[in-house]
Amino acid sequence: MRHPDGLPREIAALDRTVVMGILNVTPDSFSDGGRWHDPGDAIKRGHLLRDSGADIIDIGGESTRPGAERIPEADEIARVIPVVEALVAEGIPVSIDTMRASVAAQCVTLGACLVNDVSGGQADPEMLPFLATVSVPCVAMHWRGPSTIMQSLAVYDDVVSDVCRELEQRLHALEAAGVDLKRVAIDPGLGFAKDTEHNWAILRDLDALGALGQPILLGASRKRFLGELLADPDGQPRPLEGREAAGDAVTALAATWGVWGVRVHEVAASRDAVMVARAWRGPS
């Protein structure tokens, strides 16, 4: 398994896909909004994710669901800092899911081991210069614009080549800012300015993304395209709580392909799927 450089030793030593457990400390994320909004509940959730086998806990304080408005920086900081601080103090590897350099900086200072920016450094002009000053790895996700308008940006000539080209441009921007690309994982941003068929086209052609030469992170867990796949006979998408097994199937297939990481809400089954994939692929 090729990991991005700069991860804690125990993660860098894993010869399998990394399982990132999602911890949204928000009142309004589409998938788990409001459930771990209180810091005490969020910290307990972090423990549960760790005990279920998460390698990294990805903490986010700002919802990116379609239509979500930005929140003030102070609110984001108030949501994530106590949770990052508590989990890091217990030696749990934490990544920070933020589009703000200031939030990333505070969390990295506290000990977060990865910066996950869904905008790939586009939302905050300070993000790339910040990333150039630290040694932790980062995730650059494919992103076309803020959540308020992203659905209107789901227009592609050829989604696979357009996403690859736009991610390549982000890699150039990161490199130009002084970020060592060995520290960068990429993510196609399933559901971000993408409709159902766009997501499947990307998953069908992971080789195209792989040709960019960077480790790949995928976040399919509970997303709408899985709900639509599993729609009832009247065409109603399968509710969130019924999408887990489909997400685990994505984990199994993606890990067998060789993605670096999967970002999931319920960790245990994905972790098992990753172990199956490792055995299936054989030693790497």
Ligand code: PMM
């Ligand atoms: N999806 C969400 C939030 N952060 N980060 C990365 N790298 N990739 C994703 O696909 C991604 C993300 C939104 O989903 P959630 O509400 O389930 O966290």
